Amino acid sequence: xxxxxxxxxxxxxxxxxxxxxxxxxxxxxxxxxxxxxxxxxxxxxxxxxxxxxxxxxxxxxxxxxxxxxxxxxxxxxxxxxxxxxxxxxxxxxxxxxxxxxxxxxxxxxxxxxxxxxxxxxxxxxxxxxxxxxxxxxxxxxxxxxxxxxxxxxxxxxxxxxxxxxxxxxxxxxxxxxxxxxxxxxxxxxxxxxxxxxxxxxxxxxxxxxxxxxxxxxxxxxxxxxxxxxxxxxxxxxxxxxxxxxxxxxxxxxxxxxxxxxxxxxxxxxxxxxxxxxxxxxxxxxxxxxxxxxxxxxxxxxxxxxxxxxxxxxxxxxxxxxxxxxxxxxxxxxxxxxxxxxxxxxxxxxxxxxxxxxxxxxxxxxxxxxxxxxxxxxxxxxxxxxxxxxxxxxxxxxxxxxxxxxxxxxxxxxxxxxxxxxxxxxxxxxxxxxxxxxxxx
Amino acid sequence: xxxxxxxxxxxxxxxxxxxxxxxxxxxxxxxxxxxxxxxxxxxxxxxxxxxxxxxxxxxxxxxxxxxxxxxxxxxxxxxxxxxxxxxxxxxxxxxxxxxxxxxxxxxxxxxxxxxxxxxxxxxxxxxxxxxxxxxxxxxxxxxxxxxxxxxxxxxxxxxxxxxxxxxxxxxxxxxxxxxxxxxxxxxxxxxxxxxxxxxxxxxxxxxxxxxxxxxxxxxxxxxxxxxxxxxxxxxxxxxxxxxxxxxxxxxxxxxxxxxxxxxxxxxxxxxxxxxxxxxxxxxxxxxxxxxxxxxxxxxxxxxxxxxxxxxxxxxxxxxxxxxxxxxxxxxxxxxxxxxxxxxxxxxxxxxxxxxxxxxxxxxxxxxxxxxxxxxxxxxxxxxxxxxxxxxxxxxxxxxxxxxxxxxxxxxxxxxxxxxxxxxxxxxxxxxxxxxxxxxx
Numbered sequence: 028x029x030x031x032x033x034x035x036x037x038x039x040x041x042x043x044x045x046x047x048x049x050x051x052x053x054x055x056x057x058x059x060x061x062x063x064x065x066x067x068x069x070x071x072x073x074x075x076x077x078x079x080x081x082x083x084x085x086x087x088x089x090x091x092x093x094x095x096x097x098x099x100x101x102x103x104x105x106x107x108x109x110x111x112x113x114x115x116x117x118x119x120x121x122x123x124x125x126x127x128x129x130x131x132x133x134x135x136x137x138x139x140x141x142x143x144x145x146x147x148x149x150x151x152x153x154x155x156x157x158x159x160x161x162x163x164x165x166x167x168x169x170x171x172x173x174x175x176x177x178x179x180x181x182x183x184x185x186x187x188x189x190x191x192x193x194x195x196x197x198x199x200x201x202x203x204x205x206x207x208x209x210x211x212x213x214x215x216x217x218x219x220x221x222x223x224x225x226x227x228x229x230x231x232x233x234x235x236x237x238x239x240x241x242x243x244x245x246x247x248x249x250x251x252x253x254x255x256x257x258x259x260x261x262x263x264x265x266x267x268x269x270x271x272x273x274x275x276x277x278x279x280x281x282x283x284x285x286x287x288x289x290x291x292x293x294x295x296x297x298x299x300x301x302x303x304x305x306x307x308x309x310x311x312x313x314x315x316x317x318x319x320x321x322x323x324x325x326x327x328x329x330x331x332x333x334x335x336x337x338x339x340x341x342x343x344x345x346x347x348x349x350x351x352x353x354x355x356x357x358x359x360x361x362x363x364x365x366x367x368x369x370x371x372x373x374x375x376x377x378x379x380x381x382x383x384x385x386x387x388x389x390x391x392x393x394x395x396x397x398x399x400x401x402x403x404x405x406x407x408x409x410x411x412x413x414x415x416x417x418x419x420x421x422x423x424x425x426x427x428x429x430x431x432x433x434x435x436x437x438x439x440x441x442x443x444x445x446x447x448x449x450x451x452x453x454x455x456x457x458x459x460x461x462x463x464x465x466x467x
Numbered sequence: 468x469x470x471x472x473x474x475x476x477x478x479x480x481x482x483x484x485x486x487x488x489x490x491x492x493x494x495x496x497x498x499x500x501x502x503x504x505x506x507x508x509x510x511x512x513x514x515x516x517x518x519x520x521x522x523x524x525x526x527x528x529x530x531x532x533x534x535x536x537x538x539x540x541x542x543x544x545x546x547x548x549x550x551x552x553x554x555x556x557x558x559x560x561x562x563x564x565x566x567x568x569x570x571x572x573x574x575x576x577x578x579x580x581x582x583x584x585x586x587x588x589x590x591x592x593x594x595x596x597x598x599x600x601x602x603x604x605x606x607x608x609x610x611x612x613x614x615x616x617x618x619x620x621x622x623x624x625x626x627x628x629x630x631x632x633x634x635x636x637x638x639x640x641x642x643x644x645x646x647x648x649x650x651x652x653x654x655x656x657x658x659x660x661x662x663x664x665x666x667x668x669x670x671x672x673x674x675x676x677x678x679x680x681x682x683x684x685x686x687x688x689x690x691x692x693x694x695x696x697x698x699x700x701x702x703x704x705x706x707x708x709x710x711x712x713x714x715x716x717x718x719x720x721x722x723x724x725x726x727x728x729x730x731x732x733x734x735x736x737x738x739x740x741x742x743x744x745x746x747x748x749x750x751x752x753x754x755x756x757x758x759x760x761x762x763x764x765x766x767x768x769x770x771x772x773x774x775x776x777x778x779x780x781x782x783x784x785x786x787x788x789x790x791x792x793x794x795x796x797x798x799x800x801x802x803x804x805x806x807x808x809x810x811x812x813x814x815x816x817x818x819x820x821x822x823x824x825x826x827x828x829x830x831x832x833x834x835x836x837x838x839x840x841x842x843x844x845x846x847x848x849x850x851x852x853x854x855x856x857x858x859x860x861x862x863x864x865x866x867x868x869x870x871x872x873x874x875x876x877x878x879x880x881x882x883x884x885x886x887x888x889x890x891x892x893x894x895x896x897x898x899x900x901x902x903x904x905x906x907x
Contacts, residue, residue, distance in 0.1 A: 044757075047757075048615050048757045051756065051757075052615060052616070052617060052756070052757070055617060055682075056614075056615065058682065058801055058802070059614050059682070059800055059801060059802065060802060061802025062802075156612070161758070162613070162616075162755070162757065162758030162759070162761065163612075163758075163761050164604075164607070164608045164611070164612020164613065167604070167607060167608070167611060167612050168604045168607070168608065168612070171604070171607060171779060171782070171783060172596070172603075172604020172607050172608070172776075172779055173602070173604065173775070173779070174496075174499050174778075174779050174782050175488050175492060175496065175774070175775045175778035175779050175782070176492070176602075176775055177492060177495060242495075242498065242499070300743065300744075300764060303740065303743045304740075315602070315775065316491065316492070316771075317484075317487075317488045317491075317492070317602065317771045317772065317774055317775035317778075318601070318602030318603075318765065318766070318771070318772050318775040318776075319602065319765065319766045319769075319771070319772055320765060320766070321602065321603050321763070321764060321765035321766075322762075322763075322764040322765065323761070323762075323763060323764075324740060324761060324762035324763075324764065325758065325759065325760060325761035325762065326758070326759045326760070326761075329759075331756075331757045331758070331759070332757065332758050332759055334615070334757055335613065335615045335616055335755065335757035335758040336612075336758075338614075338615035338757075339611060339612055339613070339614050339615050342611070342614050342615070343611060346795060346796060350792065350793070350795075352790070352792055353790070355786060355790075355795075356786060360499055361498055361499060362498070362499065362500060362501025362502075
């Protein structure tokens with residue numbers, strides 16, 4: 028019986044997950060595919076580190092060339108992460124005619140176009156289900172399941188660490204710093220949590236989803252990225268008072284011509300399904316012109332969930348290899364004219380509702396001064412809350428606006444923060460409030 | 468340029484949805500596929516009925532043979548529903564070497580094995596993404612995305628009409644009859660709502676999902692089916708008091724050997740994601756050994772969502788046809804040994820928590836009598852509520868049990884309902900309370 032031979036580069040957490048899924052479910056995988064999936068060689072720079080899986084010595088190597096030069100190996104899995112040498116290994120594998128599987132969202136977000144171009148040239152497949160949303164079959168769903176749709180928007184809770192921290196803050200009223208420490212103690216946040224809490228990881232993922240949804244290249248540097256480290260417990264409490272939850276959303280939206288791609292803390296109505304996603308879970312809410320609103324939910328990271336996604340790619344490519352077939356579809360499933368160059372809308376042109384929290388001295392005339400400046404910039408106020416005690420002569424003053432233009436908001440807040448009565452920079456949180464957020 | 472030619476049998480609601488998606492998104496579909504999708508012929512018994520789409524006269528026919536005999540037509544879509552003549556048309560199409568697409572869950576649930584066997588013999592594909600969950604890519608996700616997993620359970624809210632009625636009952640405290648009328652007025656429930664509210668439609672769908680998840684045949688007649696028409700507003704209120712929501716769940720669960728497949732009203736913890744699914748939305752919660760818990764959510768029916776699913780199948784098959792490829796995978800993606808004959812566990816052996824609502828006269832000793840009978844059948848009580856006013860000398864007495872065996876429950880309730888102090892049959896609702904229901 029023919030077998031599918033696999034080379035794995037990178038035996039870290041996800042690599043071990045892959046090994047474990049292949050071992051635990053060997054029998055059902057063979058039944059499903061109709062042939063064995065055989066992990067032939069595993070390469071890592073450090074073979075001594077303790078790991079949750081054990082592999083026979085002869086399978087291990089520190090030399091990537093041992094995989095690249097092996098003509099029996101039809102699929103190379105890259106699970107080392109980061110830019111280099113991951114990129115070189117993927118390019119080299121494809122140039123030697125091997126299909127590749129990766130879960131490297133950072134690399135795909137920044138160098139996806141180059142990798143996809145080489146895959147097309149070399150007539151090999153590049154699969155990346157594990158790059159976004161762990162084991163949730165998001166890539167497949169966008170690329171195949173929802174392919175008949177014009178995608179209106181994608182709203183994603185794409186970073187489990189950030190969502191865990193926000194959930195703890197909302198439940199316990201704790202500060203960001205304290206919730207982060209708890210997450211680190213639980214192993215949910217890394218020692219250096221910046222990629223997760225500052226929104227960069229979520230931006231990598233929304234870049235990948237956007238290029239699939241809109242069949243286009245995304246210039247990663249044009250994505251507006253804002254994390255959750257400046258969210259104050261009072262913001263979460265005020266959000267509740269207004270009927271909202273704060274989530275770190277990765278957003279992508281098309282107006283038919285240009286697309287918005289942005290990551291920032293967002294207030295969403297408490298009744299929305301995304302508002303109910305708690306802890307380390309991820310969820311992605313997608314609207315399509317035919318399908319309406321759909322949502323996908325699950326663990327967005329981790330050894331086994333991501334292992335599940337990588338193995339699903341292996342079975343997919345295995346089917347093509349067994350049948351002696353070539354590439355089933357191009358990486359982004361756009362087979363027609365070349366990829367569209369969709370412009371990303373500059374943040375300054377964004378029109379949305381805003382939440383402002385001002386720190387101002389408690390003195391008559393302050394509200395009138397602030398609202399005067401807002402008015403002069405075409406920003407109209409929907410509601411105001413002023414409550415709580417003075418802290419060193421300041422009280423929080425909180426407002427929700429009607430739809431306003433980001434540029435106007437930026438200029439107005441700059442002016443307001445210059446006022447003598449304003450004691451600290453104004454905090455701003457964007458509010459997704461549009462019809463499309465309402466499901467029922 | 469080569470084009471993919473399609474024949475459509477059945478121009479009802481979903482048929483019109485298919486026509487509309489193909490028209491509205493013609494350009495992006497061609498880009499995605501790399502070739503045009505051309506609807507060549509549409510057959511319906513009634514060509515005069517007013518419809519939301521208009522087609523050129525020469526495309527229409529009342530004779531299925533006009534599609535079957537056309538050698539250019541590579542894919543036949545069956546959207547008439549029901550058993551016959553749908554089954555004959557599908558079988559005949561496959562025998563003439565055509566790939567087929569259907570959204571006919573009833574037919575697949577009852578005659579799936581026969582259809583799948585013919586597809587294998589004839590080396591054609593049978594695709595059915597539209598059969599379950601409207602446009603939510605559920606079939607693909609189970610068959611490909613989650614393929615690396617042993618599936619533990621599937622909990623599905625698979626009927627939008629039933630969920631809409633339960634949502635209205637929970638929100639407004641109305642009766643089933645009143646909520647049903649409202650749903651009919653809104654066009655959400657049909658004039659004859661039995662298939663929807665009595666659980667049969669959900670059972671068709673869980674049968675299809677179960678055969679995919681467990682790679683096996685399901686004997687439809689062995690599925691326990693119970694609808695929502697006997698749910699009383701008081702049950703919904705008591706559920707709230709205990710911290711639960713009542714949903715019509717279609718459940719499938721494997722213990723490694725046998726599987727449970729059942730449809731019935733179910734109390735689920737209020738915090739569970741499924742408890743938050745409201746209105747006509749569907750959702751399916753799946754646990755896999757590698758992926759953990761995932762959930763899929765969206766509109767489970769309707770012209771456009773189901774049209775979206777059917778077109779996704781057309782693109783899939785279109786890719787294979789363009790490349791001159793044969794069948795990519797067998798209908799249930801089990802390529803190894805023949806389909807397992809998984810036994811369905813008899814309901815009598817089910818072990819679960821129960822909610823009972825007794826109607827008993829308000830007299831000393833009644834509680835002791837009832838709990839005595841439960842105890843003699845090994846059913847132990849977790850909590851009791853007795854409240855509200857007497858109605859003709861009766862008060863509702865409500866209990867939650869610890870885990871008990873269905874057979875014991877059946878025998879105990881038969882005995883209790885014979886008591887003179889019991890004035891109406893006891894109502895029973897099963898409670899899904901296991902670890903696996905808890906996400907966070």
